Amino acid sequence: MLPAALWLACFFAIPLAIMASYALRPRHILGGVYPGWTTASIARLFEPLYLEILQRTVILSLVATFLALTVSYPMALVIARAGRWRTVLLFLVVLPFWTSFLVRTYATIFLLRDTGLVNQFLLALGLVQEPVQLLYTPGAVLFGLVTGYVPFMVLPIYGSLEKLDPALLEAAEVLGARGWRRFWRVTWPLTLPGVLAGSLLVFIPSLGSFLTSDLLGGAKVMLIGNLIQNQFTSARNWPFGSALSFLLMGFVLIGMLLRALGARREESR
Amino acid sequence: MVASHFVTAPPILALEQVSRRFGDATAVNRVSFEVARGEFFSLLGPSGSGKTTTLRLIAGFDDPEPDGGTIRMLGEVVNGRRPYQRPVGMVFQNYALFPHLRVADNIAFGLEERRVPRAEIAQRVDRALRLVRLDPGTYARRRPAELSGGQRQRVALARALVLEPPILLLDEPLGALDLQLRKEMQRELKQLNRTLGITFILVTHDQEEALVMSDRIAVMHEGRVAQVGTPAAIYETPRTAFVADFIGEANFFSGTVRDVVGGMATVVGGGEATWRVPAASPMRAGSTVRIAVRPEWHELRRPGGEMGSGNALPGIIAEIIFLGETLHVLVTLTDGTMARVALRNEGVLTNPLVWHTGDPVLVCWAQQDAQVLEE
Numbered sequence: 001m002l003p004a005a006l007w008l009a010c011f012f013a014i015p016l017a018i019m020a021s022y023a024l025r026p027r028h029i030l031g032g033v034y035p036g037w038t039t040a041s042i043a044r045l046f047e048p049l050y051l052e053i054l055q056r057t058v059i060l061s062l063v064a065t066f067l068a069l070t071v072s073y074p075m076a077l078v079i080a081r082a083g084r085w086r087t088v089l090l091f092l093v094v095l096p097f098w099t100s101f102l103v104r105t106y107a108t109i110f111l112l113r114d115t116g117l118v119n120q121f122l123l124a125l126g127l128v129q130e131p132v133q134l135l136y137t138p139g140a141v142l143f144g145l146v147t148g149y150v151p152f153m154v155l156p157i158y159g160s161l162e163k164l165d166p167a168l169l170e171a172a173e174v175l176g177a178r179g180w181r182r183f184w185r186v187t188w189p190l191t192l193p194g195v196l197a198g199s200l201l202v203f204i205p206s207l208g209s210f211l212t213s214d215l216l217g218g219a220k221v222m223l224i225g226n227l228i229q230n231q232f233t234s235a236r237n238w239p240f241g242s243a244l245s246f247l248l249m250g251f252v253l254i255g256m257l258l259r260a261l262g263a264r265r266e267e268s269r
Numbered sequence: 270m271v272a273s274h275f276v277t278a279p280p281i282l283a284l285e286q287v288s289r290r291f292g293d294a295t296a297v298n299r300v301s302f303e304v305a306r307g308e309f310f311s312l313l314g315p316s317g318s319g320k321t322t323t324l325r326l327i328a329g330f331d332d333p334e335p336d337g338g339t340i341r342m343l344g345e346v347v348n349g350r351r352p353y354q355r356p357v358g359m360v361f362q363n364y365a366l367f368p369h370l371r372v373a374d375n376i377a378f379g380l381e382e383r384r385v386p387r388a389e390i391a392q393r394v395d396r397a398l399r400l401v402r403l404d405p406g407t408y409a410r411r412r413p414a415e416l417s418g419g420q421r422q423r424v425a426l427a428r429a430l431v432l433e434p435p436i437l438l439l440d441e442p443l444g445a446l447d448l449q450l451r452k453e454m455q456r457e458l459k460q461l462n463r464t465l466g467i468t469f470i471l472v473t474h475d476q477e478e479a480l481v482m483s484d485r486i487a488v489m490h491e492g493r494v495a496q497v498g499t500p501a502a503i504y505e506t507p508r509t510a511f512v513a514d515f516i517g518e519a520n521f522f523s524g525t526v527r528d529v530v531g532g533m534a535t536v537v538g539g540g541e542a543t544w545r546v547p548a549a550s551p552m553r554a555g556s557t558v559r560i561a562v563r564p565e566w567h568e569l570r571r572p573g574g575e576m577g578s579g580n581a582l583p584g585i586i587a588e589i590i591f592l593g594e595t596l597h598v599l600v601t602l603t604d605g606t607m608a609r610v611a612l613r614n615e616g617v618l619t620n621p622l623v624w625h626t627g628d629p630v631l632v633c634w635a636q637q638d639a640q641v642l643e644e
Binding site: 165167168170171172173174175176177178181185186189190 | 328352357359361362363366369379382429
């Protein structure tokens, strides 16, 4: 216990406390902070500009989570029913992790840019006369987030599908529930824990993402992650960056709280 | 109507030459039997005997091979029909209750799928719970996780019975319960079968369970039906060594027929002993014969006493086992095989046994008490 507590103190609690104190101190123009206390950075969080960025981030993350879910659930279903191909398919799901996230994001650029594969394909088929603007759009950021995080969604859903007793599906079938009815009444509710876990695993990193929006969204799609990065680097406003970080953390905590409440309700059933 | 008393009621379920292979393995091999309306019918066999596959074929989770026979229910061929298109309900081995639904919602599941009106559903769920002796007020709102094994069993029964299926399939329904509860449920299942008039088809590997509850039993062995009959017929006249051995206990004796005279065959067994059995049709001098004798059909006698017309094999008592209501005496016969003789316990303390380990004895049985086995 003690080593764990020590670890948490050194690398989590103390840095967090430092961050918290930075958020409440006056800004030093060269980075860092002056002594003294102020709530200026906190107040700045509520300026419409930043609220808009926050709103955009949350909405984009929710949409990314939803899209990842709609892609991942069928994938997990297919894998769970794949018999001896299961291992191969699971391996393919995890395979992208063998390259760095950065490299994968750059690969997405090659796919989406004006001279990229998608546009070449569309042009060759004559579906469009000139390249479609795909890169540097919110759509590109979504695409990057979804493709990047889909494995985090597939694995927990697959896990709960795997645990689902096939006898329950048979019981439902003898009782008259088939196809979609059976899915909504039995499979879906019993795999909700996996769906929730996967959704959090996609939603939380999406909220804090900055690389994807930076590379695929260009300057047009600023997310809270980019904003924080800016504050600590080019803007050299560490107090505001800290305040933004805590705001982001608040949202993550809300998400985890919802999950914990869901889990408790699940248990009390 | 045509004079209906000339027509016997069609069986509610009939399997004709039903086969199912999985890859190279034949799980069910040309199985045929008929079940009458209201009957309590058991498929009894060890694991891997094909009994569960047979039940799944009946339920419709699986179908026979394309040319692997037909399954009829209420006179109609049901091959290819999905489970919900067949007149069956099912109780699963581990109950398969929906863990996310309350007891009442589990039972209502099938009614909702059949678009039964809300008010009627509530009524029927209530009635089904009472039928399986669960108080609706106490249990309706519980989740399966909050129930004991026996209560889950009852809910699973109620969930199947609420739809009033003509045929109820039960896949090892009592396997997970302790002995006491199992005996209680055995009685209740039998009673439900009688009072509801629903045909019960039970899969079990427990011979006692099958004997206690069934009107008739199909003993399965290696994908085939070894014998179909009433519990008494199966016990008293087992047709094969497997059946004799699987249901109850049996001593087996084999030998060669010396002659057949007047319906009785004289057989020379191992150790030069001879015995006589009722002649069966293919028996003639020189053919080999195997018979089964139940331990309680035997009698022990002292050598040298009066023999009468029965059969007797000499041996030496190897062990005496106290089993409560019976005593089993293990006798080493002269050919080295063991025979088990069951004696009624008439109170060994007040009435000490006259037999002791090491005593020479004759293991006797009446000539008609031998069951000649098919090869």
